[in-house]
Amino acid sequence: MQKENQTLCARTECYRRERRSVLLAREFARAALADWGLGHRTGDVLLCVSELATNALLHGVPPGRLYRLWLSLGEDGVLRVEVHDSGGGEPRVPVRGGAEDEECGRGLLLVSALADKWGVGERRPGKIVWCEWWPLARSAPR
Numbered sequence: 001m002q003k004e005n006q007t008l009c010a011r012t013e014c015y016r017r018e019r020r021s022v023l024l025a026r027e028f029a030r031a032a033l034a035d036w037g038l039g040h041r042t043g044d045v046l047l048c049v050s051e052l053a054t055n056a057l058l059h060g061v062p063p064g065r066l067y068r069l070w071l072s073l074g075e076d077g078v079l080r081v082e083v084h085d086s087g088g089g090e091p092r093v094p095v096r097g098g099a100e101d102e103e104c105g106r107g108l109l110l111v112s113a114l115a116d117k118w119g120v121g122e123r124r125p126g127k128i129v130w131c132e133w134w135p136l137a138r139s140a141p142r
Contacts, residue, residue: 009036010072015053017061025053025069029081032071041079041133044114048131051107052083060085060126077135081115086126 011032015021029049033042049069056067060083068084091108111118115131122128 006075007072008075010070012068012070014066014068016066017057017063019057021057021067022050022053025049028069029071036073036079038073038079040136045079045081045133048111048114049081049083051111052081052129052131055091055107055129056083056085056087059089059091060087062087079133080130081132082121082128082130084123084126084128086123088126090127091120091129 009032011028013025013028015025026046026049029046030042033039033045038045053067053069061067065086067086068082070080070082070084072080072082074080108118111131116134118129118131120127120129
């Protein structure tokens, strides 16, 4: 029987449905990574936080509602980022890439390329879009 990962550190913050919230979410994540000594992951994690927060802002947060960013570091060294929203829909990576000059549609493609694992979980109402990074010694080749 496999033991469930216990959380060593966790931080969470809620953000309004406004553009500046993506920058605030990035800064929140940057501070957590620095405090947890995970500077080697900063670039990839912050890009994924930006993409997930932007998706929540544009597609998942109804007017007047908030979205939540949750970061955790497990005892096994797994870093997990979750964005909780109260909107409908199911995010998925586009089957084919868009035109080079398109400004939308690449967020989850980037998340799937940068994180070791990602997915969507249930929440009532809404959903949780998450991604994980495993300790460097455990990371699978991409």
